[in-house]
Amino acid sequence: MIMNDVVSRLWRAMPVAVLMLVAMAGAASAQASWQAEWDKTVAAAKTEGKVVVGMSPSTVRRDFLLKQWKQDYPEIELSLSIISSSGFVPQVTTERAAGKYLWDIWHSGPNFEVIKAGLLDPLQPEMILPDVKDPALWGGWDDAFYDDGKQLEMGLVNDLESPYYNAAVIAPERAKAEGLKVMLDPAYKGKIVWFDPRVTGPGEPFLSLFAHVFGDEGLKKLVVDQDPVFVGNMNDAAQAIVRGKAVIAVAGKPQSNLADYTQAGVKIDVRPFGATPETAYRGTDGAALGVFTKRPHPNATRVFVNWIMSKRIAALMSVAVQYDSRRKDVRPLDPNFTMLPGAFYIDAQRAENHAREYMEKVREMRPQ
Amino acid sequence: MTTEPLDAVPVSAFAWVFRRLYMARGEIVAAAVFAAVAFLVLYPIGTVVYLTFVPNELSGVFGTIPWYRAFSEPGMLQSVLNTIYVVVAVQVISMPLSVGISWFLARTDLPGARMIEFCFWIMFFLPSMGVMTGWLLLFDPDFGLFNQWLIDAGLIKASIFNLYSFWGIVFVHLTTYGISVKVMLLTPAFRNLDSSVEEASFLCGANRWRTLIRIVLPLMTPAMLVVLLMSIIRGLETFEIEQVLGTPIKFQVYSTKLYLLMANSPPEFRAAGTLGTAVLAMVLPLIVLQRWASTRRSFAVVGGRGGNARIRLGRWRWPAFIAMAGGVAFMSLLPFLMLVAGSFMKLFGFFDLPQVWTFDHWATALADITFIASLRNMLYLGFGTAFLAVGIYALVAYCAVRAKSRLRGAIDMVTWLPYTVPGIVLSFGYLNMALQVPIFALLYGTVGALILVSFLASMPLGVQVIKVNMLQMGTEIEEAGRIVGGGWTRTFRRIILPIGSPTLAVVGIMVFASTIRSVSSIMLLSTGANRVLSVLQLEFLSGGSLGPAAVVGTVIVLISLAAAIVVRLVSSRFGIQARG
Amino acid sequence: MSLTPPSLSISDLTKRFGRFVAVDSIALELRPGELVALLGPSGCGKTTTLRMVAGLERPSAGEIRFGDRVFVSIPRAIELPPEKRQIGMVFQSYALWPHMTVFENVAYPLQLRGIAKADIRGKVAAVLDLVNLGGAGDKQIPQLSGGQQQRVALARALVYEPALMLFDEPFSNLDTQLRGQMRMELKMLRRKVEMTGLFVTHDQVEALSMADRIAIMHAGRIEQIGSPSEVYRQPKTRFVRDFLGRVVNLRGTADAGGFRIAAGGERLAVAATHDVHPGATAELSIRPEFVAIVPAGAPDRPNSINATIEELLFTGDRFEARMRVGGDNVLFDLPSDRAWAEGESVRLHLPTDAVSIWSLEPDAK
Ligand SMILES: Nc1ncnc2c1ncn2[C@@H]1O[C@H](COP(=O)(O)OP(=O)(O)OP(=O)(O)O)[C@@H](O)[C@H]1O
């Protein structure tokens, strides 16, 4: 009976075992094939000798990439250019019209102009390493890619942004309880510093969130009645907070924005309003990834893509640039400030959030 | 000696045509110069203007007319008015002040005039963002040191000078380009003046003041018009000052609106282009007027006689020196020191930190992987442009003044054009030219392409300044060179260039300094391979690394200064100052 | 310069600036070794003419030849650039080069001709000596006085021994005293250096005293060419008559071989008449220095008329007198060796050969 049982179990398990065996053999041969392809690609990349990357302005990320790459692939030159988000697409289209194909990697944005201009190739075929290819590691391709076809421009970071406030002035309990409503408190009229939301930049995505939560009327109250101080650069916002001129700031993330100040020993306690969908929105840190069509160094491009997407680099970079990686296997920097599972967050980059229209509205509300 | 016996003259039609062409060689050269300059200038501008009218995939908003789009921008009218207020205030203050200062420096026995003049050069070299940050340190309403001192000393209760204000903006305009450019250019012009002109006026019983107003200034008309026009255009173009100081106080100007359109994603090139084109349309009549006023009669003051007696200030000598030196120290040395200090401060403007000073920023900047390459590229760019520019500008200016051709005026006016369209808009035109013209396309991605663009970007300044100098040079000086047996090239090289050398030196330095620090025109042509220091500075700045950015800014200023000092030493070695 | 220098020949030379005719088909011949002055009022085209000879201005029409060389010929489309014409020119402004020393200024033309350094030094020294500037070679131009600068300009033009010299108002920037001195020096220089020369002036004393011949220009045309005494004594046109020296004009009527003063009625015999018909209203012209004035009762000479002193001005060496002659008021100088009185009657003696008659009829030139 027992024996029977065992035998029958075995029998029933037989196909599973066979399947496992087959799978193991298959895995081994897959291992062999991706490894071979990888080695071949790296060798070819070394002959190409160069990879050309255009990236958004961030000194820390630039420094990290340059140093780390040099360590890992000293034979391949990494030519990094900081590109101006507005000028880059016209520059590249004009170059291409003149028959010049100079760029390999796009590491900025997300920016829909590059896609519209047809400058990017699908990214997935470039992924070779299994550690990189698995969509589950990235929360699924649907979420990771910005473009409608889900194949051209992919976000590398998982970024949540919320306006931050000076905790010495606004009680954190109150911020927690009331959320962004605090910003409409007449006591803080003129005390909100905001990276000019009339320009594409870190001040503008917040418009979608605020309008989503408080409606158009609320947005108008904030922009007109609360008389926020618009500034033209990040540092002015940081200074305003540090100097006590402003109490609330809408200008990126405090940890990167105020890093210089806190590192230098300035004592200031600023906190984000919260990580709930009512207080935070999804940012990008200009860290999308794409590969150009007709790139001059296709193999080096491949190596770069797999390199930057690998767990090791993702983890190192997350610490270096103070942004959470999109990879599920890289620990978030601040476990208290991450997306609530299953919650829906406003993502200003997605067209349905009408960021552009809000921006136009603000221009009308604040013509000067 | 080729002499042609009269009777041996062949009568063949071919020979006749050939001779006619030979006789017309002046016209032909002028036409060639005009064609070359016009092509280089009109290509990029034409691209921009064309874009504003023609639908294009780069246009920001499809289906709207860009002109309407640009001018229906909310607050546009107010911004235009604000621009006018700023430009008028800046010019009304700076023009008399600069004329006065230049006159003192060039025509009187003011002690240390050369040093003071040099301080204005320093002022010109300083980046406007750096200067502004420096002033904020002093005049911020809440923490400005100056305001704080006065409050601490019990002299005032609340801040008296707030840089975030209309007058604050005017002040920064004045202390960046407003006064410095004018003094730099007017001083050599005043120095060229033959003192007998003044002496004659004194003999007629006119006092110094009357002489200045009635005799000296009218002779300076072309020089003054050129600097005035140039700084009006500069004032229309700069947006950094208003962007920082104006945005918080709801004071936008034309150029910040333009910047807004360009910074949009997608960038509204066409709408921005219309704003740029509108500046062009506004400035063109001024250019024509300027041309008319400076060729209406002769302004030659270098006659080939020469006297350069200085007016004695007598007991006013030292008071004048103290006022002048104090002012100049305040306006140039102070911001310079603040810039340098800033690069060593842990946090700019924070004096109450546990550790105020640091070498970290220098270490970061100098250790940057791209620093050395950027520095080398920058030196190639700066010297390449300056050398190429001075020679060619001189030639073009010569044609604009002396060519025996109707195209003379056209050459003059066309050289103004690169100034009339704001750099951030025009950079797109430059990009097109650099890529679409086959010879230039070879240079793309190298420093050569940047040199080409910088050469064009500085052309209005260079050509106009040299032109003024040539207007001051009597024609007979040059003709004498021909009569005694020198051909045109020889005369140009041995007589015209040396006599103009003080001005050429100033132009060379100005071109060098503004080329190595400017980014707007070369931005779109910049790649990893031809990155220069100013681009690296922008990378630091936009990446939030203010300290290293200040370091790079300091390095750029120091290099400009070094170049200027070398030029001054060299020119004094060659006795150029003998006339000054 | 042992050979006789060639001659300069200008024919049909015209220069238009737009529609304005600055020089109107003039013709002029300079004999070898001759110095000719172009004299005329401001704006009459003297400088323009000179500049065309120098090659600094292109004629609108006409031809300039020097010896057997064509400087410029518009019909044949020949134009020699200035540097090929081998001429010397002294500019009104001197046009010295302020960035060179005196020596360098003078040496430059020689350097252009590829002359050896040692020879240059010798030649420059010699020419500086010639203009009395020996030893001033190291000076900077602004350190020189006006007269010295003038002489540097002259030395620079002379140093390469050009066959043709051009001067544009060479002395106009000097004070009267220096001007006289320079005239002398230039005159002396002509004895040492043989040259053909053309010089422009609007100072008649300069023209009369220095030139072999004078060409009087008016509104772009040459009115008269001749020796100084010819143009002075026998002006061919009313313009030349009035332009050179002082002239006294008396109105009256012409008759055959004579002239009747308008109000006084006295008749004078005359030598030259210009297009005057007998019976026509006309004016009699004479240079005041040819008129002899004697008190009324003194022994009379033929061809004398009555006049009354209306006003007297004592100026030291002489009197200036305003006199009434017939219906005209005219000015004369009177010697101060005798006491004249206002209201006194005098006799004016007008030598026949110094008198000329010009028509005053409306159609007269
Ligand atoms: N470049 C020019 N363009 C237009 N008109 C000119 C030019 N040069 C000279 N003229 C005109 O031609 C006429 C003759 O000028 P030119 O200089 O020959 O006179 P000038 O006899 O030398 O007079 P002056 O005694 O005053 O020197 C003047 O009416 C002058 O205005």
Ligand SMILES: [Mg+2]
């Ligand atoms: Mg003249």
